[in-house]
Amino acid sequence: MVSRLVLVLGDQLSPDIHALREADRAEDVVVMAEVMSEASYVRHHPKKIAFLFAAMRKFAARLREDGWTVDYTELDDTENAGSIPGELLRRAEQRGAAEVLATEPGEWRLIEALNDCPLDVTQLSDDRFLASHARFEDWAKDRKELRMEWFYREMRRETGLLMEGGEPAGGKWNFDHENRKPAPGEIDYGGPMEFTPDEVVEEVLDLVEARFGENFGDLRPFTLATEPGQARRALTHFIKNALPKFGDYQDAMLEGNGFLYHAHVSFYLNAGLLSWQEICEAAEEAWRQGDAPINAVEGFIRQIIGWREYMRGIYFLQGPDYTSRNILRHDRDLPGFYWGAETRMNCVGSAVRDTKEHAYAHHIQRLMVTGNFALLAGIDPHQVHEWYLEVYADAYEWVEAPNVIGMSQFADGGIVGSKPYISSGNYIDRMSDYCGGCHYDVKTKTGEGACPFNLLYWAFLDRHRDRFERNPRMGNMYRTWDRMKDEKRDTILAEAEEFLGRMEKGEVV
Numbered sequence: 172m173v174s175r176l177v178l179v180l181g182d183q184l185s186p187d188i189h190a191l192r193e194a195d196r197a198e199d200v201v202v203m204a205e206v207m208s209e210a211s212y213v214r215h216h217p218k219k220i221a222f223l224f225a226a227m228r229k230f231a232a233r234l235r236e237d238g239w240t241v242d243y244t245e246l247d248d249t250e251n252a253g254s255i256p257g258e259l260l261r262r263a264e265q266r267g268a269a270e271v272l273a274t275e276p277g278e279w280r281l282i283e284a285l286n287d288c289p290l291d292v293t294q295l296s297d298d299r300f301l302a303s304h305a306r307f308e309d310w311a312k313d314r315k316e317l318r319m320e321w322f323y324r325e326m327r328r329e330t331g332l333l334m335e336g337g338e339p340a341g342g343k344w345n346f347d348h349e350n351r352k353p354a355p356g357e358i359d360y361g362g363p364m365e366f367t368p369d370e371v372v373e374e375v376l377d378l379v380e381a382r383f384g385e386n387f388g389d390l391r392p393f394t395l396a397t398e399p400g401q402a403r404r405a406l407t408h409f410i411k412n413a414l415p416k417f418g419d420y421q422d423a424m425l426e427g428n429g430f431l432y433h434a435h436v437s438f439y440l441n442a443g444l445l446s447w448q449e450i451c452e453a454a455e456e457a458w459r460q461g462d463a464p465i466n467a468v469e470g471f472i473r474q475i476i477g478w479r480e481y482m483r484g485i486y487f488l489q490g491p492d493y494t495s496r497n498i499l500r501h502d503r504d505l506p507g508f509y510w511g512a513e514t515r516m517n518c519v520g521s522a523v524r525d526t527k528e529h530a531y532a533h534h535i536q537r538l539m540v541t542g543n544f545a546l547l548a549g550i551d552p553h554q555v556h557e558w559y560l561e562v563y564a565d566a567y568e569w570v571e572a573p574n575v576i577g578m579s580q581f582a583d584g585g586i587v588g589s590k591p592y593i594s595s596g597n598y599i600d601r602m603s604d605y606c607g608g609c610h611y612d613v614k615t616k617t618g619e620g621a622c623p624f625n626l627l628y629w630a631f632l633d634r635h636r637d638r639f640e641r642n643p644r645m646g647n648m649y650r651t652w653d654r655m656k657d658e659k660r661d662t663i664l665a666e667a668e669e670f671l672g673r674m675e676k677g678e679v680v
């Protein structure tokens with residue numbers, strides 16, 4: 172008879188996770204399980220599944236070395252109950268336990284499943300984040316408008332990161348205006364550190380190939396880190412070789428190089444292989460040593476203690492219905508080219524190719540290419556949300572949903588962003604080399620070869636005039652639209668409609 176089970180989920184692979192801290196190594200039994208319900212409630216990219224299963228198996232081995240008893244269920248175990256509550260019930264019966272210690276999952280769906288589980292489950296707070304739910308609620312209450320920048324400044328003060336005598340280092344909170352350089356001609360960074368699969372990883376790769384080989388995405392080559400030591404080496408590699416230019420080229424995009432100077436650490440951070448503290452401290456130290464400039468380090472730290480924490484706060488503040496928001500009433504189906512079908516739009520094709528290959532695309536590809544297109548084309552935001560949850564190896568609902576439903580699709584009506592992130596082809600042309608190799612001409616606004624982003628941009632503004640016309644940050648766009656001749660406006664709207672019609676019919680667009 173044991174007193175308690177201790178549940179550790181696949182993205183809770185931190186040795187000091189709350190449930191383990193509260194548990195008794197000599198008495199309690201850790202439960203970890205690869206279950207079909209989690210692996211298939213959306214059709215995850217095979218790399219994402221392989222990364223998590225491999226990292227889970229290695230974490231379980233480490234816990235055993237540290238003296239824990241671990242009941243680990245592999246996906247193919249014949250007894251596997253297929254779901255997290257099912258596995259808890261099975262293990263509880265085997266072990267004679269009635270009580271479960273868990274750390275709160277990062278998704279309402281699972282929180283509710285644990286609440287409904289007929290065992291005595293305690294969900295402890297996931298305190299691997301800087302801001303607890305209570306801290307975020309306290310910050311958000313009584314504010315007319317929530318803006319990340321104000322929250323971020325409080326997090327800087329609270330952590331002391333990049334602070335000097337109570338003032339922001341470098342004299343400014345935010346160096347973003349220095350961070351908008353277009354794609355450089357050449358990249359002097361070879362990309363993230365890669366790891367050769369060991370025996371554990373190879374075994375998982377075979378399993379994933381057999382069970383999830385049909386899912387969208389390339390399983391091999393698989394080069395992700397699957398243990399904390401590797402993830403730390405990958406972090407050090409980034410800090411030394413890419414961080415100095417992270418700021419300058421944060422928004423740039425290059426065909427065939429989805430990494431540029433990005434950190435490629437979100438998988439490790441979100442699954443618990445790295446902590447936000449060690450990432451931010453390493454970046455700050457690089458600045459203090461004079462190895463990376465302030466615009467790069469401030470921009471990088473802001474993503475983590477600012478955006479990442481802010482997004483989590485919004486997700487839990489908004490509640491379980493967040494992913495079904497659709498304020499713009501968009502209802503088109505996600506077109507096949509999001510799943511790799513042919514498209515003539517080089518920017519979209521390239522971002523989807525990077526995604527298929529790596530289960531990764533960087534922020535601006537996600538926001539200003541695939542996200543921007545979906546928003547302009549009026550795609551159902553729930554389908555967009557599911558796509559992002561499926562295809563990126565760092566995607567968990569607490570962080571993916573506010574980025575997609577909120578930031579990218581404006582489906583929450585402006586909780587995350589004060590205006591929609593939309594652009595015509597001009598922005599993509601300025602920040603990338605995509606347009607040069609495209610079937611369409613970014614400079615052409617209507618007629619043969621006109622860039623679809625140009626057409627759809629104006630059609631979006633026209634369609635949602637009532638909502639956005641009075642937005643102070645969008646007035647200029649409407650004035651430009653209104654200055655066009657009626658005939659030109661009509662042509663743009665008709666061609667946008669025609670393009671969407673062909674897309675809906677499944678023609679190659």
Ligand SMILES: Cc1cc2nc3c(=O)[nH]c(=O)nc-3n(C[C@H](O)[C@H](O)[C@H](O)COP(=O)(O)OP(=O)(O)OC[C@H]3O[C@@H](n4cnc5c(N)ncnc54)[C@H](O)[C@@H]3O)c2cc1C
Nearest residue numbers: 433434435436437474478479534537538565566571574579
């Ligand atoms: C539509 C859309 C969907 C996204 N979905 C996810 C997701 O499912 N999971 C996820 O972790 N991030 C998501 N992001 C945020 C961001 O794109 C990724 O965190 C980033 O691309 C990860 O790559 P990186 O480690 O190279 O990040 P870098 O660009 O090097 O940034 C460093 C770190 O900052 C954090 N970060 C940066 N921007 C954000 C942000 N907007 N929200 C939260 N954290 C941020 C990440 O932890 C990241 O690792 C999404 C963004 C958009 C626009």
Ligand code: SF4
Nearest residue numbers: 516518596606609622
């Ligand atoms: S021309 Fe338009 S569709 Fe083609 S790459 Fe540029 S922005 Fe994308």
